[in-house]
Amino acid sequence: MLRKTLLATALGASVFGASVFGASVFAAGAMAQSAIAAELSDDMVKIGVLTDMAAVYADLSGDGSVLATHMAVEDFGGSVLGKPIEIVSADHQNKADIAASKAREWIDTQGVDMITDLVTSSVALAVQEVGREKNRITMVTGAATSRLTGESCSPLGFHWAYDTYSLANGTGTAVVKNGGDTWFFITADYAFGHSLEGDVSNIVKANGGEVLGTIRHPFPSSDFASFLLQAQASGAKIVGLANAGSDTINAIKQASEFGIVEGGQNLAGLLMFVTDIHSLGLNAAQGLFMTTGWYWDLNDETRAWAARFEAEAGKKPTMIQVGTYSAVLSYLKAVEKAGTDEAGAVAEALKSMPVNDVFANGGTVYPNGRMAHDMYLAQVKTPGESAGDWDYLNIVRTIPAAEAFQDPAKSGCALSQ
Amino acid sequence: MVFDVPLSFLALQLFIGLQNGAFYALLSLGLAVIFGMLNVINFAHGAQYMLGAFATWLGLEYLGISYWWSLLLVPIVLGLFGILIERALLRWLYDLDHLYGLLLTFGLVLIIEGLVTDGFGSSGLPYDKPALFAGSERLALSGLTGNERDFMVVPIYRLWIIVAAVILCIATWYMIERTRLGSYLRAATENPALVRAFGVNVPLLITLTYGFGVALAGFAGVLAAGLQAITPHMGSNLIIVVFAVVVIGGMGSILGSIITSFALGLVEAITRIAYPEASNIVIFVIMILVLLTRPAGLFGREA
Numbered sequence: 001m002l003r004k005t006l007l008a009t010a011l012g013a014s015v016f017g018a019s020v021f022g023a024s025v026f027a028a029g030a031m032a033q034s035a036i037a038a039e040l041s042d043d044m045v046k047i048g049v050l051t052d053m054a055a056v057y058a059d060l061s062g063d064g065s066v067l068a069t070h071m072a073v074e075d076f077g078g079s080v081l082g083k084p085i086e087i088v089s090a091d092h093q094n095k096a097d098i099a100a101s102k103a104r105e106w107i108d109t110q111g112v113d114m115i116t117d118l119v120t121s122s123v124a125l126a127v128q129e130v131g132r133e134k135n136r137i138t139m140v141t142g143a144a145t146s147r148l149t150g151e152s153c154s155p156l157g158f159h160w161a162y163d164t165y166s167l168a169n170g171t172g173t174a175v176v177k178n179g180g181d182t183w184f185f186i187t188a189d190y191a192f193g194h195s196l197e198g199d200v201s202n203i204v205k206a207n208g209g210e211v212l213g214t215i216r217h218p219f220p221s222s223d224f225a226s227f228l229l230q231a232q233a234s235g236a237k238i239v240g241l242a243n244a245g246s247d248t249i250n251a252i253k254q255a256s257e258f259g260i261v262e263g264g265q266n267l268a269g270l271l272m273f274v275t276d277i278h279s280l281g282l283n284a285a286q287g288l289f290m291t292t293g294w295y296w297d298l299n300d301e302t303r304a305w306a307a308r309f310e311a312e313a314g315k316k317p318t319m320i321q322v323g324t325y326s327a328v329l330s331y332l333k334a335v336e337k338a339g340t341d342e343a344g345a346v347a348e349a350l351k352s353m354p355v356n357d358v359f360a361n362g363g364t365v366y367p368n369g370r371m372a373h374d375m376y377l378a379q380v381k382t383p384g385e386s387a388g389d390w391d392y393l394n395i396v397r398t399i400p401a402a403e404a405f406q407d408p409a410k411s412g413c414a415l416s417q
Numbered sequence: 418m419v420f421d422v423p424l425s426f427l428a429l430q431l432f433i434g435l436q437n438g439a440f441y442a443l444l445s446l447g448l449a450v451i452f453g454m455l456n457v458i459n460f461a462h463g464a465q466y467m468l469g470a471f472a473t474w475l476g477l478e479y480l481g482i483s484y485w486w487s488l489l490l491v492p493i494v495l496g497l498f499g500i501l502i503e504r505a506l507l508r509w510l511y512d513l514d515h516l517y518g519l520l521l522t523f524g525l526v527l528i529i530e531g532l533v534t535d536g537f538g539s540s541g542l543p544y545d546k547p548a549l550f551a552g553s554e555r556l557a558l559s560g561l562t563g564n565e566r567d568f569m570v571v572p573i574y575r576l577w578i579i580v581a582a583v584i585l586c587i588a589t590w591y592m593i594e595r596t597r598l599g600s601y602l603r604a605a606t607e608n609p610a611l612v613r614a615f616g617v618n619v620p621l622l623i624t625l626t627y628g629f630g631v632a633l634a635g636f637a638g639v640l641a642a643g644l645q646a647i648t649p650h651m652g653s654n655l656i657i658v659v660f661a662v663v664v665i666g667g668m669g670s671i672l673g674s675i676i677t678s679f680a681l682g683l684v685e686a687i688t689r690i691a692y693p694e695a696s697n698i699v700i701f702v703i704m705i706l707v708l709l710t711r712p713a714g715l716f717g718r719e720a
Contacts, residue, residue, distance in 0.1 A: 054531065055650060058539040189694055218697040222645045222654055225433040225575070226689040226696075233426050246541050249646045253543075257553060257572040279646060281543035315538075 039340045042111040046086045047073070047328060050099055050106075050127065051117040051142065053091035056220055056245040059275045061119040061142045064313050064321040069116070071308070072328035080332050081339065088112060094119075096126040103130040113341045114139060116327050119320065121145035121192035128157040135343045137350075139331060141323035144244075144271060145195035146406065149370040153413035156343050158350060158369045161323025161359075162293040164192070165406045167270055168199035170291030170377045170399055173207060175238055175268050181209035184236035186227050186251060188243035189216040196270055197242040212236045217243070224251040225258070232260055244271045249280050256284065273318045277392045282383045285392075292376050294319040294359055295393050305358045316390045319359075326359035330371075363401065368413035375404040428569040430686045436575040438682020439582035440637055444659040445666065445674040446589055447633035453606050453669035454626040457507060457518035462659070463652030464529040465631045469495055469638020470647045471533060474542050484547045484643065491639050492632035499631025503624050526653065533649040541646030550574040550643065578640050585636065586675045593671055602626065606669075658697070661704045667717020677715060 049069050051061045066089045073085045088110065092099035099118070106112035107130070115131065118124040119142025131138035132154040139158045140148055146165040148157060183204050187193040193216070201211050213234045215227050228251065231239040239260065241248050248269050255267055269276075272290040296306035296316045305325075309317045334349035335341050355363030360373035378393040386392060408416035444462060451459045472491045476482035482490060502525070510517045553572040593599040605612045605619050613619045641651065666677030681700055688699040707715060 054534050054539065056539060056648075058534065060540075062539075216694050218694070220650075220654060221697075222651060223433075223437060225436075225572075226430055226686060227693065229426065229429055229433070230690070230693075233423070246539075246646050246648050246650075249541055253646060254644070256551075257574065258570060259553060275538075275540050279538075279540040279543060281545075283545070284543065 039342070040081060040083050040335075041113065041341055044084045044086055044111070045080050045114075045332070045335055045341050046088065046110065046112045047331070048103070048106045048110075048112040048115040049087065049089040049117050049324070050092050050102060050115050050123075051089065052094050052119050053089075055094055056247075057094065057119045057142070059279075059315075060245065060273045060318045061117050061320045061324075064309070064315075064317060065117040065119075065142070065324040067309065067312055068317065068321045068325040069328050072325045072332070076329060076332045080335050085332065092118075092120070092123050094123060096120075096122040099123040100126040100130050103127045104134070107134045107136050113137065113343075114328075114331050114346075116140070116331075117142045117320070117324055119143055121147075121195060122190055124148055125152055125191060128152065128154050131156050131343075137331065137343050137346055139327040141327050142320045144192050146199060146411070147191070147195055149366070149368040149408070150406075150412040153368045153411070153415055155369075155415060156347050158327070158347075158365065158371060160327040160371045161319050162291075162375065163370070163405070164196040164199045164271075166293070166375050166399075166404045167196065167291045168203045169404060170375050171268055171270055171289055172200045172203035172240075174289055174377050174397070175266075176204055176207040176209045180238040180266060180268070181207075182236045183209060183211045183238045183240050184231045184234040185211070185214040185240045185242050186224065186231055187214055187216050188219045188247055190219050192244070193219070193242045197240070200240055200242065200270060217247070219243070220245075220247055222246075222250055224254050227251075228255055228258055228260060232258060232263065232265065236265065238266050238268050240268045240270055242270050244273075245276065246279075248272060249276055252280060252288070253284055273320070274316055274390065274392060275318055277380055278315070278390065282381060282386055282392065285380045286382045288380045289396075290378055290380070290393075291399075292319050292378055292393070293373065294322050295376060295378065295395065296390070297393070298376075298395070301358050322359045326355065326357050326363075327371075329357055330355055366405075366408040367416040368408045368411050369415075370405055370408060370411070372401040372405040374401050375399040425569050427690075429571075430690055431683060432569070432571065432579075433575065434683040434686025435679060436578050436682070437685060438679035439579045440641070440655065441659055441662045441682055442586050442675050442678035443582050443633055443637040443640075444655070445663045445678050446586060446671065447630035448659065448663050449666075449669055449671055449674040450589070450593070450633075451627055451630040452663075453671075454602060455503075455507065455518075455623055456511070456515065457522070457627075458515055459627075459630065460519055460522035460656070461502075461525040461529070462522075462630075462634050463654075463656030464526045465495060465499065465634040465652070466638045466641070466655065467533070467647075467649060467652035468498070468529065469635035470544075470642040470651065471537070471542075471638075472635070473639045473642040474544050474647050477544065484639075487639050487642075488636070492635040495635030495638075496628040496632035500624055500628040502631075503627040507627065508620070508623075530649045530653065537649065539649060541648040544642045544647055546574055546643030550577055574643055578644070581640060582637075585633070589633070590671050590675065658700055661700045663714075665700075665704050665707045665714055667714025670714070670716040673714065673716025 049066045051065050052058050053062050069087050090102050114137040116139040118140045121143040124140045124143030128138045137156050141161040144164045146163045148159045185197045187197045241251050277285045306316050334346045338345040338349040351365045363371050363373035365371050376395050377397040378395050469491050473487045476487050550573045553570045556569045556571050601617050609619050662678050666673040689696045
């Protein structure tokens with residue numbers, strides 16, 4: 001009974017969505033002809049932050065992303081084209097089906113114009129599709145998979161903070177060039193893990209390295225002993241952790257029990273956040289290389305922004321949270337420039353504007369929706385080097401935007417061929 | 418070489434399997450004891466285990482309580498917490514269907530996990546186990562195989578987990594099956610009215626049993642603190658598997674739970690070598706097979 005009701009609702013919603021899509025395409029055409037600006041649906045702009053509020057990724061995104069969205073709206077001035085800006089948020093529990101139905105509900109009944117954060121790759125892929133179908137902008141800052149701007153790209157989908165390609169390119173290249181030319185992957189068994197593992201494998205092979213083996217672990221896992229032992233038995237110089245959050249933390253923590261690093265193998269955390277280092281402690285994390293899109297201690301501007309964030313949140317922001325700030329700010333600028341919140345026009349405006357804010361300096365938005373900006377290769381400090389809580393990273397190298405992100409023509413996205 | 422896998426590697430994998438089995442045993446034991454006595458399916462068991470790990474961290478961080486004292490104190494604190502829950506909430510539900518106890522304890526999980534996430538975040542907290550337990554030792558297997566090169570790496574902390582769990586399991590089993598107090602317990606499970614007529618304080622017995630079950634979960638939490646990141650969700654990830662273990666072993670059977678736990682730990686270990694993707698469903702596949710052939714579980718009594 002419940003299933004039938006749900007199915008009926010979903011069908012109804014998609015039929016309704018199709019007609020909305022038709023109507024707004026018509027509206028965009030009419031607007032272009034008569035050049036009437038300042039058209040906002042429902043007389044406001046509504047931004048939805050769809051994120052993980054309580055599970056494994058809540059510290060990297062969650063409440064912090066909602067706070068960052070509020071900060072962006074505040075910095076923009078609280079209104080756009082003379083109309084109010086509203087923010088809604090919800091917990092998607094890292095489940096693609098929950099996220100997609102929440103996105104539909106927001107768009108169909110609450111007039112949400114743009115959805116952001118979308119941590120967890122399977123969630124981001126699903127909601128980007130909903131956005132495409134219902135003519136709404138999605139700006140992914142939380143999820144990593146490069147498929148979002150590759151084979152699954154959408155004219156209305158944007159990918160802001162980082163992606164698996166740039167992580168692979170940063171950490172993967174650095175490690176191989178340091179002599180780590182044989183790899184074994186411990187991979188989270190879902191879209192993100194597969195995507196990250198694939199991108200790093202390509203980089204390793206392109207630099208003359210070799211992948212000796214891969215293991216796919218259930219997401220999430222708390223015990224990595226068995227997987228680590230298989231990595232150890234492979235004899236690979238580098239054990240690549242293609243997972244995130246508490247999975248990465250547990251794997252690094254447990255590696256010390258089996259003497260993996262003492263035995264001459266090295267760990268590479270392929271996606272790590274400053275909150276992960278905080279959670280691991282410097283004793284366990286020191287010396288690890290990681291690639292990040294942002295760090296709070298880059299310059300005066302980033303330090304000031306982080307201090308403002310910390311005053312509210314009680315901790316330093318992650319690249320996802322600052323990325324969400326940047327995405328929301330850019331969206332509002334684009335709405336202002338386009339003179340409307342119609343998705344097609346806003347998307348066009350977004351792709352025509354450089355991104356300059358606390359997150360990105362001279363960022364450009366590629367035709368496939370990828371926002372390219374400088375990335376940073378960092379190494380975790382030793383307890384002796386650190387001045388205290390949150391002083392965790394030495395920036396080893398700044399990776400220029402054009403090198404950090406994939407050439408859109410090679411991304412496999414039909415929009416940028 | 419066995420099955421194309423080096424012996425030292427296989428031995429260590431099985432060892433890890435036993436260590437996971439040790440956690441299943443400690444937790445399923447508590448569940449079995451509680452279910453046997455109270456007829457309550459204690460869904461909050463995972464959250465109580467998580468609280469054990471958090472209490473260990475809090476004790477060290479704020480009160481300077483060492484790991485060893487935590488092993489003693491945390492189960493006591495958790496036991497008292499359990500007694501409070503039993504007195505304040507659970508005792509009103511004994512005359513109702515199982516479902517009410519399950520719903521109440523599930524509600525407790527949501528509240529406890531929510532509060533802990535709010536207070537400590539979701540990424541987890543670091544806990545440094547005592548230096549005594551760090552690293553691993555090499556154990557020669559040449560006596561067993563005749564090959565000089567065969568050895569096995571034994572992570573000390575995991576060995577300690579197995580030892581501690583086995584001791585506690587045997588002690589619990591002995592207490593329930595072989596002592597006078599245990600005989601009261603078993604009798605009260607069978608026929609509470611009759612036992613009460615003999616002058617035994619059955620409600621007190623029930624309260625203490627729940628407290629003891631929760632204390633076991635707390636003890637497992639202390640053990641886990643040294644092994645993995647302490648996160649608000651560490652319990653809910655584990656408890657579903659433990660429920661499957663209890664169903665396979667037979668609800669309410671003490672010895673059945675212990676044996677099944679270690680056996681399933683080993684099955685899981687072998688799956689992790691053979692086909693890692695299936696490692697967290699293999700136990701549920703076994704559960705389905707057992708339910709189809711022996712609905713009361715491997716060691717359960719047919720109702």
